[in-house]
Structures are given as C-alpha cells and as structure tokens.
Amino acid sequence: MKIACFGAGQIGSAFIRGVLKSQIVRPENLLVKGGKSGTAEALQAELGFRLVRNVADLTDCDVVCIATIPSVIPSILKELKGNLGQNTIVLSLATSPSIAVLQSALGSHSLVARAIPNTPIQVLAGMTGVSYGKNCQTTHKETVQALLGSLGQALEVPEEKLGIFGTVAGCGPAFVDVFIEALADASVLNGLSRKEAYKIVLQMIQGAATLAQESQTHPAVLKDQVCSPGGSTIRGVAALEENGFRNAVIQAITKANIH
Numbered sequence: 147m148k149i150a151c152f153g154a155g156q157i158g159s160a161f162i163r164g165v166l167k168s169q170i171v172r173p174e175n176l177l178v179k180g181g182k183s184g185t186a187e188a189l190q191a192e193l194g195f196r197l198v199r200n201v202a203d204l205t206d207c208d209v210v211c212i213a214t215i216p217s218v219i220p221s222i223l224k225e226l227k228g229n230l231g232q233n234t235i236v237l238s239l240a241t242s243p244s245i246a247v248l249q250s251a252l253g254s255h256s257l258v259a260r261a262i263p264n265t266p267i268q269v270l271a272g273m274t275g276v277s278y279g280k281n282c283q284t285t286h287k288e289t290v291q292a293l294l295g296s297l298g299q300a301l302e303v304p305e306e307k308l309g310i311f312g313t314v315a316g317c318g319p320a321f322v323d324v325f326i327e328a329l330a331d332a333s334v335l336n337g338l339s340r341k342e343a344y345k346i347v348l349q350m351i352q353g354a355a356t357l358a359q360e361s362q363t364h365p366a367v368l369k370d371q372v373c374s375p376g377g378s379t380i381r382g383v384a385a386l387e388e389n390g391f392r393n394a395v396i397q398a399i400t401k402a403n404i405h
C-alpha cells in the first residue's frame with residue numbers, strides 16, 4: 147500500500163507511527179507533508195519515511211490522509227485537486243468538514259472518507275470510526291479498512307454517528323488519562339510511590355477492561371462482584387455517587403460531542 151499523510155502533529159504522528167509499526171506500509175511508500183511546526187521533519191529523521199516535495203508525487207497513492215486542524219483543510223484540498231489518481235481515496239481524520247464539503251471541494255467523482263481515530267492507534271490499540279462518501283466502492287472500503295484495521299479496531303458508521311463515536315473513542319483517552327492520574331494521586335496521598343501507583347493503576351484498568359470485554363458481562367454486575375457486603379468498595383462507590391462521578395462523565399462526553 148502507498149499512502150500519504152498531511153499533518154504530523156498529535157494524531158498525524160500517532161497514525162504515522164502506527165502504520166509503520168503494523169507494517170501495512172513500508173517507510174518508502176509513506177509520504178508525509180507537515181506544516182510549519184517542523185514535526186514532520188523531526189519524525190522523518192527518526193522513522194525514515196519520505197517527505198512530500200511535490201503534490202504530483204501523490205497520484206499513485208492508495209490513500210491520502212489529512213490530519214490537520216479543520217481550518218487548514220480547504221487550502222490542502224485546493225492543493226490536492228488535480229493531483230489525485232483515479233483510485234486515490236482522500237481520508238480526512240479531522241472533526242470537520244463533512245464528506246459533502248470534502249467531496250464538493252475535490253470534485254463530484256472524488257473518493258472521500260472520514261475517520262476519527264484515537265491516540266492508541268500508535269500502539270495498534272486504536273478504536274476508529276469511519277464513514278464513506280457515495281463514490282467509495284467495496285474495493286475502496288477494503289483498502290481503508292485494511293489501513294485503519296491494522297491500527298486496532300475500525301468500524302464503519304453512518305456519518306451522522308461519526309461525531310459521537312469519535313467523541314467517546316477519540317476524546318475518551320484524555321478522560322481516562324485524567325482518571326488514571328487521579329487514581330495515582332490518591333495512591334500517592336495514601337503512601338504509595340508514583341512508580342508503584344502507575345504500575346498498579348495501569349494494570350488494574352487494563353484488567354478491568356479485559357474482563358468486561360472477555361466476559362461480556364454488564365459493568366453493573368462486574369461492579370457488584372467487587373462490592374463485598376459492608377466492605378470497602380461500596381464505600382468508595384457511594385463516595386463516587388455523592389460527588390457526581392457518573393454525571394461528570396456524562397457531561398464530559400456531552401460537552402465534548404463532535405458535531
């Protein structure tokens with residue numbers, strides 16, 4: 147597979163690291179164009195992909211990804227128009243614009259898709275939602291699925307659900323990181339070292355997620371299994387409820403919701 151990526155910031159570099167780690171693309175078949183921040187050049191020195199010198203180099207790419215903030219995208223689309231092969235798919239990783247806007251900027255025959263990945267794609271543990279424009283045929287979807295699926299899980303969703311999918315999966319890691327940090331702070335407050343705290347917290351979170359995934363058991367049942375009568379856990383659960391933990395999480399997702 148030959149791919150290009152515009153943008154090597156947070157999600158662009160996670161994507162670049164992921165596709166090289168999964169070996170879905172070889173460094174010589176990965177072309178990257180960065181902005182003025184210099185991150186693409188620094189990453190290139192580390193990972194050995196190619197930098198885009200000329201957009202005409204992109205005509206034989208299977209997929210051209212756009213991993214920049216939305217305001218930059220119209221100028222990138224102008225650059226791309228006329229420099230894409232007949233089967234090159236433009237895959238935007240940005241929260242906007244919509245497929246309709248991408249399509250109208252690139253021309254009515256263009257192959258367009260949108261995906262919202264998350265930072266765990268760099269360690270091939272991603273969860274990515276993807277939606278396709280009307281010109282994408284099965285073969286194009288298979289190409290994108292192979293690319294994004296190599297970074298973890300990738301699921302096709304209608305575009306109207308991509309926002310909330312991306313909010314939970316894409317913003318979610320930051321919310322979990324806040325939780326991890328808070329658990330570690332509490333551990334340190336109660337006598338553990340930072341190192342011990344993070345080792346315990348990370349394995350605990352991974353274990354709880356694996357148990358929920360593998361047992362396919364409702365989280366309320368799993369929670370009840372931990373809460374011994376008159377025991378320690380139920381006191382902690384009551385404290386979470388008293389402090390509006392569930393509501394805080396619901397509000398976080400609702401406020402973050404990508405439209």
Ligand SMILES: NC(=O)C1=CN([C@@H]2O[C@H](COP(=O)(O)OP(=O)(O)OC[C@H]3O[C@@H](n4cnc5c(N)ncnc54)[C@H](O)[C@@H]3O)[C@@H](O)[C@H]2O)C=CC1
Nearest residue numbers: 153154155156157179180181182183213214215216240241
């Ligand atoms: N950070 C994340 O976890 C996720 C971000 N996204 C989306 O990805 C997009 C980028 O977000 P971040 O990576 O967080 O931002 P960022 O600011 O870290 O990265 C954007 C990069 O684009 C580069 N850039 C600017 N103009 C350019 C141009 N004309 N050509 C090529 N590169 C150019 C900048 O130099 C910068 O390195 C946003 O639309 C965001 O919503 C989507 C899913 C997850």
Ligand SMILES: O=C(O)[C@@H]1CCC=N1
Nearest residue numbers: 241262312313316317
């Ligand atoms: O914060 C943002 O806007 C992006 C979207 C998903 C994760 N980060």
